Amino acid sequence: MSRFLDACYRRPTDATPVWFMRQAGRYQPEYRALREKYDLLTLLRTPELAVQVTLLPKPLGVDALILFADILLPLEPLGLGLRFVPGQGPVLEHPLRTADDIARLQPYAVEEALGFVLETVRGVRQVEPRLPLIGFAGAPFTLASYAIEGGGSRHYRRTKALMYARPDAWQHLMAVLTQVTIDYLRAQVRAGAQAVQVFDSWVGALSPGLYRAAVLPHLQRLFAALGDLGVPRIYFSTGTAGFLEAVREIPAEVFSVDWRVGLDAAWQRLGGPDRVAIQGNLDPIALFAPPQRLRAEVQRVLEEAAGRPGHIFNLGHGILPQTDPDQVRRLVEWVHTHR
Amino acid sequence: MSRFLDACYRRPTDATPVWFMRQAGRYQPEYRALREKYDLLTLLRTPELAVQVTLLPKPLGVDALILFADILLPLEPLGLGLRFVPGQGPVLEHPLRTADDIARLQPYAVEEALGFVLETVRGVRQVEPRLPLIGFAGAPFTLASYAIEGGGSRHYRRTKALMYARPDAWQHLMAVLTQVTIDYLRAQVRAGAQAVQVFDSWVGALSPGLYRAAVLPHLQRLFAALGDLGVPRIYFSTGTAGFLEAVREIPAEVFSVDWRVGLDAAWQRLGGPDRVAIQGNLDPIALFAPPQRLRAEVQRVLEEAAGRPGHIFNLGHGILPQTDPDQVRRLVEWVHTHR
DSSP: OOHHHHHHTTOOOSSOOBOOTTOSSTTSHHHHHHHHHSOHHHHHHOHHHHHHHHHTTGGGTOSOEEOOOOTTGGGGGGTOOEEEETTTEEEESSOOOSHHHHHTOOOOOHHHHTHHHHHHHHHHHHHOSSSOEEEEEEOHHHHHHHHHHSBOOSSOHHHHHHHHHOHHHHHHHHHHHHHHHHHHHHHHHHHTOSEEEEEETTGGGSOHHHHHHHTHHHHHHHHHTTTTSSSOEEEEESSOGGGHHHHTTSOOSEEEOOTTSOHHHHHHHTTOTTTOEEEEEEOGGGGGSOHHHHHHHHHHHHHHHTTOTTEEEEESSOOOTTOOHHHHHHHHHHHHHOO | OOHHHHHHTTOOOSSOOBOOTTOSSTTSHHHHHHHHHSOHHHHHHOHHHHHHHHHTTGGGTOSOEEOOOOTTGGGGGGTOOEEEETTTEEEESSOOOSHHHHHTOOOOOHHHHTHHHHHHHHHHHHHOSSSOEEEEEEOHHHHHHHHHHSBOOSSOHHHHHHHHHOHHHHHHHHHHHHHHHHHHHHHHHHHTOSEEEEEETTGGGSOHHHHHHHTHHHHHHHHHTTGGGSSOEEEEESSOGGGHHHHTTSOOSEEEOOTTSOHHHHHHHTTOTTTOEEEEEEOGGGGGSOHHHHHHHHHHHHHHHTTOTTEEEEESSOOOTTOOHHHHHHHHHHHHHOO
């Protein structure tokens, strides 16, 4: 069996499993070499290349692989025009700016439109049958914020303004994104993904009230619709320390929390070690500390988990491009040898 | 007496007091008119102009004025070279990049170097003796992050790397900034400020452990050193919902929290309505909602305070430049007429 899958179901493991968000990425020389030959969208859309990238972190000793893809890929078949601008990040050329823009949206046939992602999933499973493969998707709020803002945002002004002014349009947008995400993740699992993670990277911009009223019901529907797949469901969010009691109402096996809350405190507020597994929660910037200080931070996280089954070691967010791969390698070793 | 000052000391008031961070600012046509004639540093450094700007929000009906100044002004006498770049925000031309850069820093004579701010305080009190005037300063961590990063930051990579790698240099930097801030706020109170707010705008980037070890002791020293002034001390932070139990250990009369945590939950975790006053916590983006929806959000915040003495209505962060001044005016009226 797998340490990672066992921990998702809170079964005892011989060591704490560890993997990283963006474990395949710009901090790796092998990835940068590929990016010199191919632009990001080509890497994402070419299954043989995406398989290769997904497998890059294997030598680090991680306990799971995560599909190499981008959370924004499902916005493209909606006609939003996805581009990646060097130094600026993702841009949606046709953002949703009015209720009319939103009214036109409908779920689409995911297997056709995003077939290349499913091909990647199958490819990874074929080449690497041993390490579990995590499929993933963006959460409806986080996708909606990109779709409305047209890219990353600091204040989410247009997104929240729409939530306040046009709850009908917001409702439709979230319903469409939720349905697309359900179809997308079910297809990934059919293609071979052994766990799914839903990334709600920016939902921490909301108040507890707005989260509960305008986001949580869609997440509950999303996670419930994945319940029969027989794979663990991971809900990832950041900046949600103010409303973990609402987050807890999502039917997930695993909650991934960031470093801005204590792991043990978060675990208790999410239902406790007898009810859910927890993933996290080292600050990605701790990888810039001297090795002995990094080791102390790793130990602190492991000690907060107190050796209880159901802890998956991870960062609170993705690995930064400037990170030294040797630090990542050390971290994996320390997690695995911690007693 | 004053509603605002009474609420700071948890004394009953006839209505909930309200003021706003950045209540004098770009959302106001009067402010924009001044900015067409003067650049930001000129406005900040010319007491007669800064007095004029401080008074701009009076017609809104707010219960307090806040000094028009910038949290980064005290970094300039340290030789960091402060500039404001249109569209980009503040830039420090000589950021602190090495432990040697930091070792050279020493506290300076605030009354001389920042005399123009104290002049502004005296000017406001002379022109407007009725409304209480809030003095303020940046908190040591937030100032340090600007000083090290050279401006705003997303990940605070250099700041945290220094905290991890050079605790000795970090300690010296925080000690100098804490001393300067103590001197600066004491001078503001001597000049007539009737309350002081310390802005820890970016401290929510830290983990609970790092906050407690590397920041909290300096804040405790800072607030303790203001304890004999006879004015309420307000600690403002955002994104700290994960470690309010540590924040609570700061000896402040008032804690200002952002919208990402429930007001009542935050109040309890900060010691409860019998121990401290609370300021907040409407999302500044709620001002972009239709008036009736804004009103509902305002009522929600007031109801979380449950009419208990010790609530000062405010936003969770500053007013955005795109805000409609009529919405701000309505908000003030609704807070004052809420029963």
